[in-house]
């Protein structure tokens with residue numbers, strides 16, 4: 001692998017990207033080391049592991065990890081491979097336990113990943129159990145209940161990694177009323193495999209307003225909180241030096257927008273929450289994040305719906321998508337139920353928008369494979385020469401919404417990670 005190999009596949013001044021970026025197995029292998037072992041990755045939410053001993057099985061890149069709460073209440077992220085001969089020590093999606101017991105030869109670990117028991121220990125010479133703990137992520141952090149981890153000992157703190165995205169993301173991941181309350185993940189993560197490269201999915205959520213025509217049918221059935229899928233305010237694209245890209249909406253937060261007419265309880269809860277939000281956050285309430293991607297693979301919708309998607313790479317040509325939905329923890333059950341139904345009609349494998357998108361992604365990916373297709377670069381050239389807009393919105397804001405600045409930035413950061421020593 002020669003230096004600058006990844007950069008060589010991007011033509012910055014023309015906004016073109018070589019299709020091999022999406023299909024080359026060597027590049028994929030490199031991504032696992034240079035991106036997934038280096039950046040912060042989303043692994044779960046505190047509401048999924050509220051008690052000591054609670055765990056979920058999650059992923060970091062191609063690796064299975066266990067996210068658990070140990071006896072001291074500390075969140076641990078453990079690599080789910082037995083130190084004896086590799087078997088998964090946890091095969092359940094979620095649960096509560098005191099120990100992780102390997103089904104192969106019964107090596108047993110505690111909630112902190114320490115090896116506490118192994119059969120026939122007397123047959124090993126001077127066995128040092130401490131050397132054979134499960135590997136664990138050296139840095140784990142909870143950002144408003146959302147848990148992120150990295151394998152990189154020298155990683156910058158997560159909030160630095162977010163940079164100027166920190167405040168709007170903090171606002172977006174809290175309850176509707178802008179207070180100190182919590183959100184919770186609606187139980188059950190949707191998981192399914194899409195036959196395409198993980199970046200095609202991640203870049204889509206980083207800010208691609210140009211793909212609006214894909215969702216014409218969804219708009220026609222008026223699926224959305226206000227009878228439309230898209231927000232009603234003015235939209236902006238913004239991106240950040242570590243690769244994150246978001247869509248931001250701007251509107252007058254003092255005006256009730258009459259959302260959720262189909263569910264009076266939800267409409268009322270939303271209206272009252274938004275009044276409180278405006279009182280608490282002021283003008284900030286009028287420029288929320290709509291959706292975006294936290295580099296490299298966590299896509300978050302923070303307005304409507306409220307959902308988090310992770311594009312877990314499996315191979316260059318296969319991605320496991322995980323989607324979870326979140327709601328205010330203190331919302332009435334009727335509101336949670338209504339939102340759950342709306343969210344599932346919107347996103348996930350049976351959701352209308354996701355189906356539109358997946359169709360595009362899988363056909364686009366297939367066209368990175370053949371000799372004929374491979375030589376034709378992809379085009380990311382919209383609004384190439386545009387100067388950033390001077391505004392209060394965080395990040396580098398595009399003066400033109402129908403721009404590909406966020407996706408260009410995403411691949412610039414991707415290439416910088418890949419070409420780093």
Ligand code: FES
Nearest residue numbers: 082084085102105
């Ligand atoms: S592989 Fe786990 S005990 Fe042998």
Ligand SMILES: [Fe+2]
Nearest residue numbers: 211215353357
């Ligand atoms: Fe879409």
